[in-house]
Amino acid sequence: MKKTAVALIALLLLVACLWFIAIPESLIADLIENSLNREYLYLKTEGVKKGLFYNFGADRILLKKKGSGGDPDAPLLVFSNVKGRGELLSLFRLRPELRFAGSMNDGDVTGFVRLTGTDRLMITAGNVRINGIPLFEPLGIYGDGILSGSFLVRDNSGELKFSVRDARLKNTSLGGVFLPLDLFHDAKGAVRFNNDNTVEVQSLAMTGAGIYARVKGTVKGNDMNMSLELMTDSSFAPGSLFKMMLERYRVSHGYYRVPLKGGLPGGEGG
DSSP states (O other): HHHHHHHHHHHHHHHHHIIIIIIIIIHOOOOOOOOBBBBSEEEEEEEEEESTTTTEEEEEEEEEOOSSTTOOEEEEEEEEEEEEEOOOOHTTOOOOEEEEEEETTTTTEEEEEEESSEEEEEEEEEEEOOOTTTGGGGTOEEEEEEEEEEEEEETEEEEEEEEEEEEOOOOEEETEEOGGGGGEEEEEEEEOOOOEEEEEEEEEEEEETTEEEEEEEEEEEEEEEEEEEEEEOOOOOOHHHHHHHHHGGGTTTTEEEHHHHHOHHHHHHH
């Protein structure tokens, strides 16, 4: 028992020496960035600083999507004032990981980056204001609301699950189609990022007063192939703009089916 305790103390001292002496801040940044280096997604660190007892900090960690066809890489999520630590027990399990917490648009973000294995990244977020989040801008979504959700990278794909409450979104157009986003106040969705640079909208449901919408489809590069279904009940009173822009997509009373195809705003198809 005594020998085991001595061996454990010696191992802890060795790991501590490695942290303070043999592991520079640049290596910490490389470990974080290399833990997620897919054909379509990667992490970029800024201002990484080493602390005491396996702790570290970073000014920002960016989740970025690689561009296609000469397009620049695009940030999807930006985490600020990140504080993290190496999990000592994970070293003994031979599955080393870094855990972190930070902020994003006034909300809280927590997660871990696993340095080996297939489940490489998990992020959860709560009470994040969506205004200014780069993830939504390619879709022309602007406004505000409170976002909660999770992002998981497993094997060669990523999955985003999210909900938005108290939404106050601006109307926009997508694929040349008018979208009355100001009618919706709550949303819930699941999006999959595949290794072939395809983004699959598995489900996106939005609700408002007397109106319900759901979106499904894919985006490859900057090309959309999606559809929007709108359903209204007897309490919904459509405005003149809604009637003018969406009447041609009416399938039956209170039901509209809208194709969303073509290039994303600000991008080139292909």
